[in-house]
Amino acid sequence: MSTSKNEEEYKSGALPLRAVPGGYGVPFFGPIRDRLDFFYNQGQYRYFYSRAAKHNSTVFRTNMIPGPLCSDSHIVAACDAKSFAVVFDPSKVDKKNVLIGNLFPSVGFNGGHRILAYLDPSEPKHAQNKQVLFNIIAARKSALIPAFFSVYSSLFDKLEAQLASSKKSNFNKLNEFSAFDYVNQAMYGRSPSESTLKAALKWVLLQFHPITTIGLPKLIEDPLLHLFLYPPFVARSTYRTLTDFFSDVGASALDDAESLGLSRDEALHSLVFSTVINAYLGVRAYLNRLLKWVVSAGPELHDRLAREIRSVVKADGGKVTLSGLERMELTKSVVYEAFRIDPPVQVQYGRAKLDFELESHDAKYSVKEGELICGFQPMATRDPKVFERPEEFVPDRFVGEEGEKLLKYVVWSNGPETEATSVANKMCAGKDVGVLVGRLMMVVVFTRYDKLEGEVGTTPEDVNVNITGLTKSEVNVVEESAL
Structure with a gap:
C-alpha cells in the first residue's frame, strides 16, 4: 500500500513571497501559440508540466484555451495539491460563470437561462436548482444498482459478440450510448433513443467547440472550432429534441422544482444541462478511464478484485448491496485511484474575490482581485x-487507515472526497453516485470475467480501450432477481 507524509511536514516556517512567474507572451500571438501547444503540439499534460518545469514553480501565469478571440485567455495556473485547493474556497474565489474559465457560451444554448453549472453558491437559485438534483437521486436510489447491471450486462454481451467476430471490441464506442442509457434509466426510469443521444452530442459540440478537438487536420480544425463562438440559433432544432425529451421523462422533477420556487422553464433547461453534461459526460469519461487503468494493471489485480468481489457478493446471498460494496476495500481503492490519477474533469476555475496570497508547498504568490x-x-x-509514486496507478493506495487519510486529496468532484456535497458548495450533486458507478463497474466485470486483456491509449489524453481477450468466470455469484 502507498502511504504519504502528512502535508504538515512540509510547513517549515514562513513561506517566501514570490511574484507569480510566467507571462502571456506577445498580445494576440502569444495566446495563439499557447492554444496550438495545448491542442496540437503538446497536449494539455505537457502544456502544464512543461511550463511548471520552465518556471520551477507549480504556480505560474500562462494563457488558457481558447483565446484570444473567443475570450480573455489570461490565467494563474495552480498545479499542486496545496495551491489547487483554493478553487474550492468560497472565501477567496467566485464560481460565477467560470465553469470553463473565461469562456461563457451564450445563454441562448440553455433557453436563455444561466443554469446551475454557472451559478455561484451565493446566488439564491443555486440552492434551488441543486436541491432538485438531490431530490431526484433520493427518489431513484433503489434504481441505481439494478439499472447499472441491466445496461452494462447488455454492453458486455455486445462486447463479447464483437470480440468473437472480429477479435477486438472498442469499449469506448459501446459506452457512448450505454452511459447515456444508464444515466437516464437511473434518474428518470426511461431509456433514451439513439437519436436523442445524437442530439445531445451535437448540442454539446455546438456550444463547447472552442475547447474541443474532433480529429481534423490542425490547419482546418483550429480556425473552424477555436476562433469564434457559434451563435445559439445553430443548435435550435437540436436543442428542441432534448427539451421535448426531458420535459417528458423529467416531469415529476419539474413538478418538484416548481414546489421549490423555480419556474418550470428554468428548471427544465438546468435539468438538460445537468443530465447531459454533468452526469452523462462525467459517467462516460470516468468509466472509460477506470477501465483503461484496470485493463493495463494486468491479471494479478484482476484476480484480487475477482476474489474480493465474489466473496462479498456470495456472503450477501448473491445480492449486490450498498453495504456489500462498502466492504470491498480493494475495489473501493481502485475506484478512488482512478479518480486520482485520471479525473474525468481535469481543470477547475475560480475568480479571485479579493487580493490574497496563494500558497503552494514552497512559496506564497500575490493574486489580485478579478484574476482567474x-x-x-x-x-x-x-x-x-x-503521494508516493504519484505517476503510477497503485490499486491499494487508499486501503487502510493511512490510505484513507489521503482521500482528502482526491478532488474529482470539485472538492475533497472527505467532504459532503451540499446546496452550499459547488461539489458535484452526484458525487456519491459517481463513486458508486465505479464500484458497480468493477462488480459487473469481475463477477463475469476472471481477467480482461486489451490495448489502451499510451498517452495521458488517450483513454481509448480496445478489449482483445476475456476469460469468463465459471462461477455465477450474482442473483439477477436480487439486485
Missing part, C-alpha cells in the same frame, strides 16, 4: 509531496 485561477487537477492529484 485555473487548477490543473492531474498535476495536483499527482503531487509528489503528497
Whole structure:
C-alpha cells in the first residue's frame, strides 16, 4: 500500500513571497501559440508540466484555451495539491460563470437561462436548482444498482459478440450510448433513443467547440472550432429534441422544482444541462478511464478484485448491496485511484474575490482581485509531496487507515472526497453516485470475467480501450432477481 507524509511536514516556517512567474507572451500571438501547444503540439499534460518545469514553480501565469478571440485567455495556473485547493474556497474565489474559465457560451444554448453549472453558491437559485438534483437521486436510489447491471450486462454481451467476430471490441464506442442509457434509466426510469443521444452530442459540440478537438487536420480544425463562438440559433432544432425529451421523462422533477420556487422553464433547461453534461459526460469519461487503468494493471489485480468481489457478493446471498460494496476495500481503492490519477474533469476555475496570497508547498504568490485561477487537477492529484509514486496507478493506495487519510486529496468532484456535497458548495450533486458507478463497474466485470486483456491509449489524453481477450468466470455469484 502507498502511504504519504502528512502535508504538515512540509510547513517549515514562513513561506517566501514570490511574484507569480510566467507571462502571456506577445498580445494576440502569444495566446495563439499557447492554444496550438495545448491542442496540437503538446497536449494539455505537457502544456502544464512543461511550463511548471520552465518556471520551477507549480504556480505560474500562462494563457488558457481558447483565446484570444473567443475570450480573455489570461490565467494563474495552480498545479499542486496545496495551491489547487483554493478553487474550492468560497472565501477567496467566485464560481460565477467560470465553469470553463473565461469562456461563457451564450445563454441562448440553455433557453436563455444561466443554469446551475454557472451559478455561484451565493446566488439564491443555486440552492434551488441543486436541491432538485438531490431530490431526484433520493427518489431513484433503489434504481441505481439494478439499472447499472441491466445496461452494462447488455454492453458486455455486445462486447463479447464483437470480440468473437472480429477479435477486438472498442469499449469506448459501446459506452457512448450505454452511459447515456444508464444515466437516464437511473434518474428518470426511461431509456433514451439513439437519436436523442445524437442530439445531445451535437448540442454539446455546438456550444463547447472552442475547447474541443474532433480529429481534423490542425490547419482546418483550429480556425473552424477555436476562433469564434457559434451563435445559439445553430443548435435550435437540436436543442428542441432534448427539451421535448426531458420535459417528458423529467416531469415529476419539474413538478418538484416548481414546489421549490423555480419556474418550470428554468428548471427544465438546468435539468438538460445537468443530465447531459454533468452526469452523462462525467459517467462516460470516468468509466472509460477506470477501465483503461484496470485493463493495463494486468491479471494479478484482476484476480484480487475477482476474489474480493465474489466473496462479498456470495456472503450477501448473491445480492449486490450498498453495504456489500462498502466492504470491498480493494475495489473501493481502485475506484478512488482512478479518480486520482485520471479525473474525468481535469481543470477547475475560480475568480479571485479579493487580493490574497496563494500558497503552494514552497512559496506564497500575490493574486489580485478579478484574476482567474485555473487548477490543473492531474498535476495536483499527482503531487509528489503528497503521494508516493504519484505517476503510477497503485490499486491499494487508499486501503487502510493511512490510505484513507489521503482521500482528502482526491478532488474529482470539485472538492475533497472527505467532504459532503451540499446546496452550499459547488461539489458535484452526484458525487456519491459517481463513486458508486465505479464500484458497480468493477462488480459487473469481475463477477463475469476472471481477467480482461486489451490495448489502451499510451498517452495521458488517450483513454481509448480496445478489449482483445476475456476469460469468463465459471462461477455465477450474482442473483439477477436480487439486485
